[in-house]
Amino acid sequence: MSSEQVRDQAMMPTFDVGTGHLPVGRYSCSPDEARAALVDDPRFKNSQTRADIWSNFERYLALFFALEDKYAEDLPVPLLDRVWLGGSYVSAKLDPRNMDATLHINQAAKDAIKGRPGAGIFARSRDSVLEEFKLSRLFLNYEPVVHVFRLNELEESQRNYLAGRGAWDDWWQRCRADGEREGPTLETCPPRRGYLEVVFE
Numbered sequence: 001m002s003s004e005q006v007r008d009q010a011m012m013p014t015f016d017v018g019t020g021h022l023p024v025g026r027y028s029c030s031p032d033e034a035r036a037a038l039v040d041d042p043r044f045k046n047s048q049t050r051a052d053i054w055s056n057f058e059r060y061l062a063l064f065f066a067l068e069d070k071y072a073e074d075l076p077v078p079l080l081d082r083v084w085l086g087g088s089y090v091s092a093k094l095d096p097r098n099m100d101a102t103l104h105i106n107q108a109a110k111d112a113i114k115g116r117p118g119a120g121i122f123a124r125s126r127d128s129v130l131e132e133f134k135l136s137r138l139f140l141n142y143e144p145v146v147h148v149f150r151l152n153e154l155e156e157s158q159r160n161y162l163a164g165r166g167a168w169d170d171w172w173q174r175c176r177a178d179g180e181r182e183g184p185t186l187e188t189c190p191p192r193r194g195y196l197e198v199v200f201e
Helices: 031-040 050-070 107-112 126-133 156-171
Strands: 025-029 080-086 099-106 135-142 194-199
Touching: 025 031, 031 050, 031 194, 050 080, 050 099, 050 126, 050 135, 080 156, 099 107, 107 135, 126 135, 135 156
Parallel strands: 025 194, 099 135
Antiparallel strands: 080 099, 080 194
């Protein structure tokens, strides 16, 4: 393992000089740390897209934080507490076209504001969000699950959460083969890159 692949626990990991990706794994960071690594790093000083995509990402997240503020007294937990970022934006690529993100939504908070003004944010199509915000976003509805291995005792929504969490963790660590434009293949299943977990406190 090269020094480029060794993660300092006090710092964000660096992109591998050979692959242009993070080392395999999920790396938690703050929004400021993510921006420093994906936008402000000197390697991206000539990027024509990164700063704009990040600004759109922040603008989209602000919609959720505004809902949290508006309905603070009614929310048992925060609406959004973390986002997983993957794809080409989380790589050494100078000019990615968009950002790929899995937003972790607390189901209890989502249920608490269902039908209220602003809650329509969940009904927006993925394509419309991509067009307006340059963000390819997906939702993962979090539910607390005490006994994760007793699947036969869980509600369907809890099983769906566990399956979704595992699927996205697996997916963001995959890489397409060179020149591949179709769907996933058996050869691209093994983990080959890392992704970021941006945590909001």
